[in-house]
Amino acid sequence: MVMLDISAFTGLSPEEAGRRLQQEGYNELPSGEKRGILGIITGVVREPMFLLLVAAGLIYFIIGDVQEGLILLSFVLVIIGITVYQERKTENALEALRNLSSPRALVIRGGSRSRIAGREVVRGDLMLVSEGDRIAADAVLLAGNNLMVDESLLTGESVPVRKFPGPMEGERRPGGDDFPWLFSGTLVVQGQGVAEVTAIGTNTEMGRIGRALQRLEREETKLHGETARIVRSIALIGLLLFATVVIVYGITRGDWLNGLLAGITLAMAILPEEFPVVLTVFLALGAWRLSKVNxxxxxxxxxxxxxxxxxxxxxxxxxxxxNRMTVARLEAQGQIFACDIRKDQSLPEPFHELLEFAILSCKKDPFDPMEQALLQKGCDDLDGTEHLHRDWELVLEYPLSRELLAMSNVWRSRTGEEYVIAAKGAPEAIADLCHLSPADAQAVGVEVEKLAAEGLRVIAVAKSSFGKKDLPDGQHEFSFTHLGLIGFADPVxxxxxxxxxxxxxxxxxxxxxxxxxxxxxxxxxxxxxxxxxxxxxxxxxxxxxxxxxxxxxxxxxxxxxxxxxxxxxxxxxxxxxxxxxxxxxxxxxxxxxxxxxxxxxxxxxxxxxxxxxxxxxxxxxxxNFASIVAAVRMGRRIYDNLKKAMAYIISVHVPIAGISLAPVLLGWPLILLPVHVVFLELIIDPACSVVFEAERAEADVMQRSPRDPGEHLLDKQTTLLALAQGLGVLAVVLAVYLSAVSRGLDTAETRTLTFVTIVVANLALICTNRSWTE
The missing domain is CATH 3.40.50.1000 (HAD superfamily/HAD-like)
Incomplete structure (x- = not known):
């Protein structure tokens, strides 16, 4: 493969690129469906809790209690406000992640290469594309080597197409070989090239088709399914109890409107509509928190x-x-030179040729850390000698493959008639290319083991020459001479x-x-x-x-x-x-x-x-490996806090539901009215989504074994704990209520005292569930 020479390309100046970015905007497509205020309000209106709230307000108007009705309906605005806040907070977290997850692009600006976010590419930029890259914008190929692109995203054809530099003529369309057009979103599967950006954002072929790539969307997870099943089950129970309470209240007291209010109060108390909200907030903000640990x-x-x-x-x-490679050892002609120890000593002559051909086997402007280390070593030890050949022409490259873990560069000197070939690669591959005898190959293997035992990455280097005009198809057709070994240190x-x-x-x-x-x-x-x-x-x-x-x-x-x-x-x-x-x-x-x-x-x-x-x-x-471990720690924290929040939701609903049901069954005056339940719900939602989501990790979060992936979020132990907490609070609340009745307090005073007790108990449950180990 002929090497790509990019020295002739300078690209836009950074100032010009900045001006075009300001004028034409970011290279991105519309971010898809983002709910506005009206969409959020529509979503709230469809919620069962909202419908129950409106129904209760209408009943108050019917029975003539306008003040209570207005209070209930005013809570609608509060609920909408909280929902908008949560939605925006979640959407902002997702938007930040979308920006991080956009494709990257390697561009030439002012003669220098720089890697930027794909959304910052501007029209006229020069992009460098190579195997594995997702092309960031529509472009025309200016220079390329064996460039193959998978355009199946646009054409549906799975076979990659060959790209070839050429005039900007004819129809600009995906598909077909030997066209110079490159399209945003397509994938480079082979080769490399330099391309000039011709269109960005909605003006690209992808933009015209209207398909956005690389977006982080709200995905349905196993937890979403699990919480949806729980909500459906509890909602069904709530519906049955609602009907039971209305019928019992109406039959025993003859007041069907107040019976309907009692039923609505119980339904509102039972329905755990916080589950899906809390789950969405936790996962979205969890993803945002993970980005903070890289x-x-x-x-x-x-x-x-x-x-x-x-x-x-x-x-x-x-x-x-x-991944900061340095040349630590050189082995040639039976001698070893410890570069990392004898730093002040000049490189002995026997090692010059080894380093010379190691450099010739590298790319001119490499990204690979080993090749960068070799070039640096050459600049340090061979500068000013005849062993550096900056004026030679790189004619051909034989790339490394799975079948042969070695690569070769073919050079032509300014005066020489023969090609000069430099090869480097795995020691066994270079030994194969050099056709070493079994004894010599074994001797090389012994030296390799010595260097490897010191924690060094080892490669071998070989040289050859070729006098014919037409170069062969494979490296094996050259007659290589083994030059030695190089050991690289890469600090842990x-x-x-x-x-x-x-x-x-x-x-x-x-x-x-x-x-x-x-x-x-x-x-x-x-x-x-x-x-x-x-x-x-x-x-x-x-x-x-x-x-x-x-x-x-x-x-x-x-x-x-x-x-x-x-x-x-x-x-x-x-x-x-x-x-x-x-x-x-x-x-x-x-x-x-x-x-x-x-x-x-x-x-x-x-x-x-x-x-x-x-x-x-x-x-x-x-x-960094430490970031993976930090992510595991964060993942465990998120799951723990989500579990605490769900347990809290169950535990706090038990006393609210119990104190709503008990008066109907026992013939007491209604203790909680819909307005009280709504107020409590306004505490529950923010508490779960803010307090528990932001709670720090348990001290033993990385001292326990991984959880079973089949484990339910609300397992038997957690559910029993939540129910026990809820029943305990219910017992305290009932005791306060009965104590107030026994002291002769009127209904309003008793209701107020009971409600305040529930609020205080609610806050106590929050504190209790913030940590299960401290």
């Missing part, structure tokens, strides 16, 4: 699953380590060991997956505190195993080395067969199947491709 929620159900995760499968590089993140210790305390197993050698993986495993580091399963070993063997192996080993991305899916599926709830990290195009299959797919936000991000449930904005 974790973006793409799919809301992941918040529920976080607290149930039993296994975290994580990449070593960049997640457990800092300072907080990785503590985070893994916290996982173990929380009953969560950590599995490290890496493409490095087993010895390197063991070294890093010891440094970060993995429990089991001696048993390592390698990718080649997995290839020789059947499904049963793999399922058994993943239950024992905590380290998987020399693994290719496709094998992550095998690991995930095997762990799930063992009954584990799996969280998996990934960043590449080939990681997408594993991310999709995992119970919680976690994409890397810094170095991850758009494909990986789209396949994931969560996106790790800082690529």
């Amino acid at each position: 974790v973006l929620t793409r799919h809301v159900p992941a918040i529920e699953t976080l607290g149930a995760a039993t296994v975290l499968c994580v990449d070593k590089t960049g997640t457990l380590t800092l 993140r300072p907080d990785a060991a503590d985070a893994i210790g916290e996982c173990y305390s929380a009953g969560i197993r950590v599995v490290m997956i890496t493409g490095d050698y087993p010895a390197t993986a063991r070294y890093i495993g010891r440094e970060i505190g993995l429990r089991s580091v001696e048993e390592v399963i390698t990718g080649p070993q997995m290839e020789s195993m059947d499904n049963r063997a793999v399922t058994g192996a993943v239950g024992k080993a905590d380290i998987f080395a020399r693994v290719v991305p496709e094998q992550k899916l095998v690991i995930v599926e095997a762990l799930k067969q063992n009954g584990e709830v799996v969280a998996m990290t990934g960043d590449g195009v080939n990681d997408a199947p594993a991310l999709k299959s995992a119970n919680i797919g976690i994409a890397m936000g810094g170095r991850g491709t758009d494909v990986a991000r789209e396949a994931s449930s969560l996106v790790l904005l800082d690529d």
Whole structure:
């Protein structure tokens, strides 16, 4: 593949880009259905609680109590105000997450590359696109190498189409090979290119079709279904009791209108209409809180699953380590030079050629941390020598593949007639390219193990030359000479060991997956505190195993080395067969199947491709393992607080319902009227959505085992606790009522004292349920 030279492109100046952004607006489509004030009011009007409230108000008007009727109907405005506030708060949290989850774009501005939010791309920007990118805007291809794009989103055709730079002529439409047009929302599956943005936002092909991508919507979760069933069941009970109370009151007292009021009061007291509101607020604000610990929620159900995760499968590089590669060791001609120890010593001559060809095997302007480390080492030690070739022309690149874990660059010097080839890659792959004898290959393997045992990532370097005009199709057709080995150090993140210790305390197993050698993986495993580091399963070993063997192996080993991305899916599926709830990290195009299959797919936000991000449930904005652990902690806190809120709702409804039902059954005067129940409801809603949602985590939140994913939010123990609390409050309220009656207080005074008791008890229940461990 011919390398793409971007040195000739400068792009817009930052000032011009800012001016166009201000003039033309953001590169985004309408954000979809967003309820306005009228929509919110319509939703409130359809709520059973609202209908009961209006019915009660009308009855007061009929019996001539205008003041009570007006008070009840005025509560309608209060309820609408609270609903608008909650809706807006939830929508603002979701909007913030939408902004985070929009595609990113790599652009050239003022001659420099910068990665920006896709919504900030402007017309005239030069975008750099490569494998795994979701194209941020409509554009025309100016230069490209082997660029293939999946346009199925627009055409329905699953076969990628080839893109080729050309004149901006003809109809601009998706589909078909060798056109220069690129379209917003389509996916680059191969190659790379430079494209000039021609349309943004609603002016793109995607905008004309009217389909918005990358939006975080209100998704139905398991908890939504569970709470809906609970509300339906309780509503049915409330309906039956409503009818019973009206009939009994009417027959025994002959007052059907007051009987209807008593029935409405009981129905309002029983109906737990807070459940769906509280759930929506908790999950939306929970997603917002996760973003504050550098974790973006793409799919809301992941918040529920976080607290149930039993296994975290994580990449070593960049997640457990800092991904700041430095050249630590050079091995050539039987000698080893420790770069990290002998920093002040100049590089000995035997290592010059090794470093020279290692640099020639890199991209000119690399993103890969290893290649950046090699270029930096070359600038430090070879600057001013004949070993740096800034004037050579890069002719062809042979990319790394699963079949051959090595890549080669073909160069042409200004004066030389032969091509110069530089190769680097996995030591066994380079040994294969060099056709080393078994003895020599074994000797190289011994050196590799020594370097790997120090926790270093090891690559080999080789050189070749080629005198024919037509270059071959594959690397194996060159005659390579083995030059030596290079070991890279990548420091472990300072907080990785503590985070893994916290996982173990929380009953969560950590599995490290890496493409490095087993010895390197063991070294890093010891440094970060993995429990089991001696048993390592390698990718080649997995290839020789059947499904049963793999399922058994993943239950024992905590380290998987020399693994290719496709094998992550095998690991995930095997762990799930063992009954584990799996969280998996990934960043590449080939990681997408594993991310999709995992119970919680976690994409890397810094170095991850758009494909990986789209396949994931969560996106790790800082690529840090400690942030995953923080997300688990936050997920457990959200679930705990939601459980407390639901228990509180049940417990507080028991005394309200009981004190509404008792007078009808026992022939007492009505204690609670609809206005009292509505007032109490106005306390319950804000208390649940604010007090419990903002409550800090329990002290033991990361000291207990993961919860069973099949566990109900309101399990038997929680329900019994809530009912016991409610019955206790009911007993106190009835005792206060009877005491007031026995002291000869009139009905109004008795009602007031009882109501105040319920309010105080309500607040006491809030305090009681804020923590179940303190």
